[in-house]
Amino acid sequence: MKNLFDVAGHTTLAGAELLSDRPPAASDSWAVRQLHSAGALLSGMLNMDAYAYGFTTENSYYGATRNPHDLSRIAGGSSGGSAAAVAAGLVHFSLGSDTNGSIRVPASLCGIFGLKPTFGRLSRSGSHPFVASLDHIGPFARRVADLAAVYDALQGRDPADDFQADKASERTGNLLERGLEGLRCARLGGYFTTWCDDDARAAVDRVAHALGADSELQFADAALARSAAFIISASEGGNQYLTDLRHSPERIEPHSRERLLAGAMIPSAWYLQAQRFRRHARQAMKSLFSQADVLIAPATPCSATP
Numbered sequence: 001m002k003n004l005f006d007v008a009g010h011t012t013l014a015g016a017e018l019l020s021d022r023p024p025a026a027s028d029s030w031a032v033r034q035l036h037s038a039g040a041l042l043s044g045m046l047n048m049d050a051y052a053y054g055f056t057t058e059n060s061y062y063g064a065t066r067n068p069h070d071l072s073r074i075a076g077g078s079s080g081g082s083a084a085a086v087a088a089g090l091v092h093f094s095l096g097s098d099t100n101g102s103i104r105v106p107a108s109l110c111g112i113f114g115l116k117p118t119f120g121r122l123s124r125s126g127s128h129p130f131v132a133s134l135d136h137i138g139p140f141a142r143r144v145a146d147l148a149a150v151y152d153a154l155q156g157r158d159p160a161d162d163f164q165a166d167k168a169s170e171r172t173g174n175l176l177e178r179g180l181e182g183l184r185c186a187r188l189g190g191y192f193t194t195w196c197d198d199d200a201r202a203a204v205d206r207v208a209h210a211l212g213a214d215s216e217l218q219f220a221d222a223a224l225a226r227s228a229a230f231i232i233s234a235s236e237g238g239n240q241y242l243t244d245l246r247h248s249p250e251r252i253e254p255h256s257r258e259r260l261l262a263g264a265m266i267p268s269a270w271y272l273q274a275q276r277f278r279r280h281a282r283q284a285m286k287s288l289f290s291q292a293d294v295l296i297a298p299a300t301p302c303s304a305t306p
Contacts (some may be wrong), residue, residue, distance in 0.1 A: 001095035002082045003045040004052060005029040005137075006126040009171055014128040015048040015078075017061040018244060018251045029126025030158050031095055043091050046081030050253035052130040053237055053260070054078050055105050060254050068109060073304040076106030078227035080138070083110040086140045093141040093150050097127060099134045100229050101299075109141055111146050114140045120165035122151075123158035131236040132163065133275070134229065164254035179185055185213035186292035191222035196301035203245040208296050217288050217295065225281040228274040235271040238263025 001084060004014040006025035013019050032042065049057050052194060057065040057080025065080040067073040068088035075084040079096025083106030086094050096103045098116040107114025115138045122137050129135055139150040155169040187208045193201060207213075219225075220233045238245070238260045245261055250259065 001031070001042070001046060001099060002048050002052075002079050004048065004097060004128040005031055005045075005095060006128075007032055007042065010045070012128050013045075014052065014130075015050040015059050015062065016253055018050075018178045018241075019128075020061075020249075025116040025126070028220070030123040030160065031127065031154055035150070036094075036158060036236070040150075040153070046079075046082055046085055046094060048096075049102075050256055051076035051237065051260075052078040052099060052102055052128075052135075053167050053233075053239070053256045055101065056283070057084075057106070058255060059080060067304050069111060070192050070304065071272070072306055074109065074306075076109035076300070076304065078106075080106045080110075083107055083114065083140050084113060086110070086142060089142075093139050093146050093182075095137060095139055095150075097124075097130070098136045098138060099131045100157045103136070103140065104108055109304040112140055112142050113144055115147055115151055117151065118165070119165055121167070122154050123156070123164050124162040128135050129240070131233045133236065136233060145176060147178060147252065172290040178213060183293045184291070185211040185294040185296065186215040186217045187221075188214050188219060188295050188297040189216040190218045190220065190232050192219075192297040199303055200298040200301055204296055204298055211296070212264070212295065213296055215292070217291060219284060219288060221277075221281055221284060224277060228277045228281070231266060231270055231274040233265030234259065235266040235274075236263075238266070249275070 001209050006012050006029040008028050011022050011024050012054050046064050047057055050059055053079045056074045057077035065075045065084050067075045068084050079102045082094035082096040085091050087110035101116040103116045116136050117138050124135055124137055138148055141147040152173050158164055241260050242264045
């Protein structure tokens with residue numbers, strides 16, 4: 001699993017040399033406990049962008065994780081180690097986290113399945129935070145059935161996570177046999193067809209054709225939503241590490257230092273406005289999901305780059 005989940009007796013590093021002198025975790029994270037209860041075995045902790053802040057898993061302290069399909073290319077990030085381990089066949093599944101794409105990006109670039117669940121569905125208790133108001137945890141797998149099994153094992157109400165939604169578990173494994181029965185599928189146009197290359201558009205076309213998705217819907221504020229997410233991430237992330245930026249900046253991951261510093265200086269009015277816009281964007285997405293159950297869009301604008 002990604003090296004930001006607590007495992008009793010081991011130091012939770014979150015990919016950062018800065019955290020290497022922390023004491024070992026006193027107990028397992030919620031996710032580790034749930035998976036142990038389901039019979040899973042922990043194989044090891046996997047590389048990541050430091051602090052879960054990045055899209056390439058190029059880590060100054062631990063080195064870069066490369067794409068197992070082509071070692072000259074990136075695996076994506078920030079959960080690149082988790083995706084690469086699954087894609088290489090080292091493990092059947094792994095765990096990652098996603099704030100602005102850290103499950104979806106490496107899953108796409110490594111050619112496997114990744115699931116970023118609804119915010120608050122899975123407990124994050126015992127996982128090192130990056131952006132508390134946006135962080136998710138979720139699984140990677142080569143088979144959808146494995147993805148569903150891991151997701152189901154991770155469900156459950158955890159009173160230690162104040163952000164977790166107060167909803168009953170909804171098992172998914174038994175729903176796979178239904179296939180597309182009763183599902184309305186559509187593709188997302190506009191931003192999602194403009195800001196991607198021909199390969200990404202062709203991939204969407206193939207999936208849309210296979211699912212019989214003839215209609216196209218528009219999320220008009222996609223670009224603004226992306227900007228709002230980055231403002232929220234930069235502000236919360238920068239302020240989380242503000243003390244370290246002030247007193248020991250030399251220990252901050254070089255790939256992240258300037259972005260964290262810039263984030264810490266974002267005016268609070270920008271952050272509040274971004275959170276207000278987030279609520280607006282959520283309502284817009286609810287409207288889209290009243291018209292379709294499955295929305296098809298590129299997970300990344302291009303394939304893995306060198």
